[in-house]
Amino acid sequence: MTPTKADLARFDAFRRIGCVACRKEDLGITPADVHHLLSGGRRLGHQHSIPLCPWHHRGAAIGSRRDMAANYGPSLAHGSKAFRARYGSDEHLLEYTNDLISRSMLGASTAARLLTENDNARS
Numbered sequence: 001m002t003p004t005k006a007d008l009a010r011f012d013a014f015r016r017i018g019c020v021a022c023r024k025e026d027l028g029i030t031p032a033d034v035h036h037l038l039s040g041g042r043r044l045g046h047q048h049s050i051p052l053c054p055w056h057h058r059g060a061a062i063g064s065r066r067d068m069a070a071n072y073g074p075s076l077a078h079g080s081k082a083f084r085a086r087y088g089s090d091e092h093l094l095e096y097t098n099d100l101i102s103r104s105m106l107g108a109s110t111a112a113r114l115l116t117e118n119d120n121a122r123s
Helices: 005-017 020-024 054-058 065-072 080-087 090-122
Strands: 033-036 049-052
Touching: 005 049, 005 090, 020 049, 020 080, 020 090, 033 054, 049 090, 054 065, 080 090
Parallel strands: none
Antiparallel strands: 033 049
């Protein structure tokens, strides 16, 4: 399915918020892939997606998988049960992602408003 403008905006937000599993590990904002949530083995659509870094999404390890899991937590690709036990259900991660997107958009609009107010004060 071709992404809509809303889908592309969601994916752009993923760049701002980073991997949700890394955030839960207090690892900061890390670059993320788009992980589409599934139901019955089928994708639910782009609006039902979450950002995961290559390790948490695909199990792409730098070094050994054991070291990666010890340092960064479980990978969805190498153990979905351990991943969900640590980070929450798909529904929880989708809600968490949507909340982070909302807060990042609020932060962006607040920053834009403050810049405008600052520019107006200088005039």
